[in-house]
Amino acid sequence: MPLSEHEQRLLEQMERALYAEDPKFATALEGTGLRTYTRRRVYLAAAGFVVGIGLLMGGMVAQIVPVSVVGFLVMLGCAVLAVTGWKRAPRGASAGGPRSAPVQRRAGMMDRIEQRWQRRRDEQQGP
Structure with missing residues (x-):
């Protein structure tokens, strides 16, 4: 199940914060992502x-x-x-490193359903 746009933005913010806070640690984690594991497998x-x-x-x-x-x-x-x-191999950007541009996806039926679900959930939570 793909991440929602909000979740993707949060993940990108966390990645940027990690790189800003400790670039050496972030670089060390870069090669141990899920993509590397599945490729090796x-x-x-x-x-x-x-x-x-x-x-x-x-x-x-x-x-x-x-x-x-x-x-x-x-x-x-x-x-x-x-x-x-x-x-199981992830698609799009690699597991490590901040993304310079968001991955472009075609708006399909599942995307529209997810958007509707997100709107309903936001409306139920109220202001």
Whole structure:
């Protein structure tokens, strides 16, 4: 679920404040974001998939069925890991660093629904 515009502005303000207060700490956190984690996870899953192919082919050549089965299971597990990691990868700006410009999104049905929900919630809270 994407962040609302208000939440995005708050997040950007917090990021700018962190950079202003302690730039060294903010820079250290920059590379450990969710995007880096998911990218690493997808790369490891791809490497595991290749290892699984090797086990599968090696088991077939050596005619050792358990090795082939293990290779297939490794391939299957790594494929699932890569696909789920790829789907969870964040879109738009990276996790670290202040954004210079807001990410442009097309106004779709979900955006309109979120705006209506936000207006209703604001109206219910009152002045």
